Structures are given as C-alpha cells and as structure tokens.
Amino acid sequence: MASHTVENYLKALFALANKAGEVGISDLSDHLAVSKPSVNSMAKALQQDGFLKYEKYKPLKLTSKGKKVAALVVRKHRLTEMFLVEQMGFGWDEVHDIAEQVEHVKAPAFFDRMDELVGFPTVDPHGSPIPDAHGNVLEIDCVKLSECAVGEKVSLVGLSQSSKSLLSFLDSHGIALGHTFGILVVEPFDGSMTVEHQGAEARTFSLKVCERLLVRKEA
Amino acid sequence: MASHTVENYLKALFALANKAGEVGISDLSDHLAVSKPSVNSMAKALQQDGFLKYEKYKPLKLTSKGKKVAALVVRKHRLTEMFLVEQMGFGWDEVHDIAEQVEHVKAPAFFDRMDELVGFPTVDPHGSPIPDAHGNVLEIDCVKLSECAVGEKVSLVGLSQSSKSLLSFLDSHGIALGHTFGILVVEPFDGSMTVEHQGAEARTFSLKVCERLLVRKEA
DNA sequence: GTCAATTGTTAGAATACACTAACAATGTAG
DNA sequence: CTACATTGTTAGTGTATTCTAACAATTGAC
Incomplete structure (x- = not known):
C-alpha cells in the first residue's frame, strides 16, 4: 500500500503531466512544496517500486502502474468532493481541503457507497472527470x-x-x-x-x- | 498538530486507562501491536509535549491536555461511525475500520456537519458515549x-x-x-x-x- | 525473603521522509 | 560558442517512528 506521501507524489505527477506525460523535478518540487533533492530521492524510490521511469537529468514519467494508482486517488478525491457537496451540503469552494485528506482513506466500500449515494457521477463539482474504478479517465472535450x-x-x-x-x-x-x-x-x-x-x-x-x-x- | 501515530497512542491510553487513569507500558504495547521499547521512547516524547506524565518504572498517565486530544479523536471516531450507519447505510459491524482512518482527518467542519446530519447524538452505534466538542465525556451508568x-x-x-x-x-x-x-x-x-x-x-x-x-x- | 516471571529500560540500528550546501549538467541569449 | 540561468544531483543531516538484543527493576509465589 502506497503511503500518503507516495500517493501525493503520484497524484501531483498525474496532474502536472504534459501531453507526453512528462514532469520536471522542479515542477514537482514547486507543486508539492518540497525541496528538489527530496523529489530527486523520492523519484528514485518510486522508480524502484515501478511507479515511474527515472533517468538522470530526464523528466519523470509515470508508468501505467503509477498512473493507475494516481487515478484511483484522484477518483477518491473527486467522489469525496461530490459527496461533500451533494450529501453534506458543503459549498464547492469548501470541499477541496477536506477531500485532500479523505482521499487517503483505504476503504473501497466507503467510496463505493459515496459513489452510489451521489448517483455514479462522471464529473466532480468543479467539472473535472472522475476516473472509474479501474483508473480509466474519460477525457472531456473542452x-x-x-x-x-x-x-x-x-x-x-x-x-x-x-x-x-x-x-x-x-x-x-x-x-x-x-x-x-x-x-x-x-x-x-x-x-x-x-x-x-x-x-x-x-x-x-x-x-x-x-x-x-x-x-x-x-x- | 498531533500526528496520526501520536493520536493513536493517546486514544489507546485513553481507552486503556483504569479508574486511576493509569496504563502500563506492556498494555499499550499489546494494544497498539508495537514493541515495548517503541512505547517507551514514544512515552518520553509524549511527556515532552505535555500529553502525559512519565516516570521510570511507573505507569503512564495522560495529562488533561492529553485527555482532551484523545477525547476529540474519539469524538471524531464515534461521530464517523454514527454517520456511516445513519447516513450511509453501513452495518454496525462494518464501521469501525473505516472510522479508524477517518478519525485522523483534520477538518472540524467535516465532523460538525456529520454531527448535525445525524442529529447531535450522545452515543455511537455501539452505545459508547460521544465526547463533546470540548473533549468532555458524559459517563453512562452501566x-x-x-x-x-x-x-x-x-x-x-x-x-x-x-x-x-x-x-x-x-x-x-x-x-x-x-x-x-x-x-x-x-x-x-x-x-x-x-x-x-x-x-x-x-x-x-x-x-x-x-x-x-x-x-x-x-x- | 528469595527466585523467577513480568515489566520496563538502554543501546544500537533501520526505514521513510524531509532539509541545506555545494556542485554538475543542460539549455538559452546573445 | 560562450556565459549565465535554470535544472538536477550528491553528500551529509535531522526527525519520527519502528525494531531486536540485552539488561535491569519490580512483583508475586512460595
């Protein structure tokens, strides 16, 4: 099981990836508010675990394994946001920070139930697509x-x-x-x-x- | 802010305390499935932070600060259980493990909302009392x-x-x-x-x- | 009261994650 | 093509949390 930290790295990698799926160490470092050496050593560790491809001086690139884990975290995040808005009455501007924490909960049944209760949505309250249970993301054309x-x-x-x-x-x-x-x-x-x-x-x-x-x- | 680990230690201390409010290192060690030396060094650290009183070879005792933090974690745990059962349709035998994770979320609004939605309960689905927002526990006579x-x-x-x-x-x-x-x-x-x-x-x-x-x- | 079981402690080390300081590679402007 | 800025790397540390092995204190049985 990926730690909270690892999940956050993968999520950031997933979010920052350009068309080619590549992310520079500095980008990640800025996004996560973590020093570049920290990112550098984490990159090596994530490579060991098969989450990404790392070569000296080259940008990072998630493997399909890494992408899947990231997408599933994003799924949990967005389902949570949806649930907070639809079932708990929060405003769409209040849900991000809560979801940021709840997304790390390891309990598939919890998120499946949210999914059900909000009617299996395909996008979250901000219009971002919700990856499916296999980690596949439906691209929206916009x-x-x-x-x-x-x-x-x-x-x-x-x-x-x-x-x-x-x-x-x-x-x-x-x-x-x-x-x-x-x-x-x-x-x-x-x-x-x-x-x-x-x-x-x-x-x-x-x-x-x-x-x-x-x-x-x-x- | 107390880490997940610290919260778990305090919660266990709170749960295991006898009438005198004391807990032996071995008890804690068993309860948390952590070695005794680990508990020992954590005890010293928690004492530094004012969460408990520790003296060599004496049982541990939560300070009022420690008790309050523990009670608030218990509050989050039990509100979550209540919410899972009442609003999400889980059975009372399914909620413990999920609540065990959700209780560490730092977002007072999230739990306040749960509290509201389940009607400000005083006990959880297992009949255990829910501490109030100040960490005070209502003792039930049983x-x-x-x-x-x-x-x-x-x-x-x-x-x-x-x-x-x-x-x-x-x-x-x-x-x-x-x-x-x-x-x-x-x-x-x-x-x-x-x-x-x-x-x-x-x-x-x-x-x-x-x-x-x-x-x-x-x- | 002594001995053994239980309980607690110390020392030393490992893992996960972060940092700073210093240096090396890359890329871009002219 | 050189020079500087940007980007990435290495090395060395620090903190939080855990462990095992070995030892010490306390306690309970007789």
Whole structure:
C-alpha cells in the first residue's frame, strides 16, 4: 500500500503531466512544496517500486502502474468532493481541503457507497472527470475560454486549477457549471473578454479568469 | 498538530486507562501491536509535549491536555461511525475500520456537519458515549451483564471491546441496543447466563459474551 | 525473603521522509 | 560558442517512528 506521501507524489505527477506525460523535478518540487533533492530521492524510490521511469537529468514519467494508482486517488478525491457537496451540503469552494485528506482513506466500500449515494457521477463539482474504478479517465472535450473567438457560443464544463479564490469569484458572480456564454469582445491588449452570460448580462473577465474556465463549443 | 501515530497512542491510553487513569507500558504495547521499547521512547516524547506524565518504572498517565486530544479523536471516531450507519447505510459491524482512518482527518467542519446530519447524538452505534466538542465525556451508568444477579431486569446500553465477531454474533441472534433482558439463571460453574430476551425467548450466553454487554438495571 | 516471571529500560540500528550546501549538467541569449 | 540561468544531483543531516538484543527493576509465589 502506497503511503500518503507516495500517493501525493503520484497524484501531483498525474496532474502536472504534459501531453507526453512528462514532469520536471522542479515542477514537482514547486507543486508539492518540497525541496528538489527530496523529489530527486523520492523519484528514485518510486522508480524502484515501478511507479515511474527515472533517468538522470530526464523528466519523470509515470508508468501505467503509477498512473493507475494516481487515478484511483484522484477518483477518491473527486467522489469525496461530490459527496461533500451533494450529501453534506458543503459549498464547492469548501470541499477541496477536506477531500485532500479523505482521499487517503483505504476503504473501497466507503467510496463505493459515496459513489452510489451521489448517483455514479462522471464529473466532480468543479467539472473535472472522475476516473472509474479501474483508473480509466474519460477525457472531456473542452478548451479554455481564452482560446475561443468572438461570436462563439460556449458552455462551462469545468475549471482548470480551481482554487478557493476562483470559486468564490465565480460564486459571487452567479456563475456555475453548465452556464452558457456568448463571446462579444476579445481585447487584444490584455486578452480580457466581454461575454454575455446566460443570454443576458454582459460581463468582462480578465485573461487570468478566462484561462481557467474550460468550455465546450456549442453547435 | 498531533500526528496520526501520536493520536493513536493517546486514544489507546485513553481507552486503556483504569479508574486511576493509569496504563502500563506492556498494555499499550499489546494494544497498539508495537514493541515495548517503541512505547517507551514514544512515552518520553509524549511527556515532552505535555500529553502525559512519565516516570521510570511507573505507569503512564495522560495529562488533561492529553485527555482532551484523545477525547476529540474519539469524538471524531464515534461521530464517523454514527454517520456511516445513519447516513450511509453501513452495518454496525462494518464501521469501525473505516472510522479508524477517518478519525485522523483534520477538518472540524467535516465532523460538525456529520454531527448535525445525524442529529447531535450522545452515543455511537455501539452505545459508547460521544465526547463533546470540548473533549468532555458524559459517563453512562452501566454494568457488565456478567455482574448482574438472577431476577434482575436490564437493558442493553453498550458494548465493551466491541469487535466485528461480537457484533455479528449479536446481529445473528437479533440482539440490538435497547433490548431488554431478564436474568433467569447464572451458572456458577462457568459463569454463563440464561436470560429472557425482549420478554420472550430464553437464551444462554457464555461468560465471555456477558462480560462484553453493558447494561443498565431497570427500576 | 528469595527466585523467577513480568515489566520496563538502554543501546544500537533501520526505514521513510524531509532539509541545506555545494556542485554538475543542460539549455538559452546573445 | 560562450556565459549565465535554470535544472538536477550528491553528500551529509535531522526527525519520527519502528525494531531486536540485552539488561535491569519490580512483583508475586512460595
């Protein structure tokens, strides 16, 4: 059984992986708030256990074993978030930190029961996909709002790097998953966008916000 | 913040304490399945942190600080058990192991919410009292069934050392908290007792069972 | 009261995880 | 292509927690 620490390393590796599935030691070090030498020695240990491939001076890459373990931790995290919101009445901005701890519980029945009680969801409260019990992740086809052009109609399907402050921002503006936006203006100077929200009020969002909103283009 | 390990030591100390609040190193060692030298050195560390009083060759004794931390862990454990049974549909024999892990989560809001959702209970599914948010435990006045005499009427209020096997035993015999018993026979030879259950069928229980059933004498 | 069993202690070492300081390799700007 | 910045590595340590082997203190039986 992987320790909490190992689970956190694998989860971070999984989250930070680029298209090629590779992650630099410094990235991990920053993300986990752990020194580079610590990451370096942990990388060697994880390689010993077959969780990743490590070669001196090369980026790290999860093996399929490592990916599976990571995905299962992510599954527990996201099911927990879902459960906290749906069954326990927490706000979507409150659940991350709790889930961060609950995800390490070793009790499949506990999570299976949550899954059942929230109706076998495929995405969590932030729109991120929930891996299945085998560790397979269903990719959702979406792009950042910031990559869309004037005139397009899109709907919000998820967030990238959701943080408490982003979530409160969205809450305070009455924005939730599933809402639709029509792009009215893209400001070339700073990348900020003016959009109509739910077919009604026009709002302007900074590039920073638009980069974190994952949307699906409407037909 | 106390580590999982420290929390487990304090919880065990709390559970094993005799009337005088004292616990021997060997007891702890057995209970935690850890060697005596390990307990010994942990005892010194816990004393440094003010969780207990330790003197060479004397039994350990929790300080009030230690007792409070322990009680709060027990609180989280028992609220979790309650929540698992009442809100998630688990059986009372399935919840201990899950709660054993969930109790270490550091998120007061999580447990407060459980408390609310299960209606601020004062005892857990096994009849053990749930300490309040300040770590105070309400003592319930009960005795072991094995200490009762022929002719007494009692009701089941709790279990001491409930284990999965005891719980399945009780389940399979249709016995639950609150049930009443009238003591018909106490066998002097082996301490087994014959009782009427819920005013109906007579049953015989071994001493081993009777020592684990905590009952309140009826008026 | 002495002896043996029980209980507790010391010493020494191992594992998991983290750190800092110092150095080496890589990559990029000019 | 060199020079500096970035990135990664090594070496040496520290803390938390565990262990075994060996020994010491306490206690209970007679």
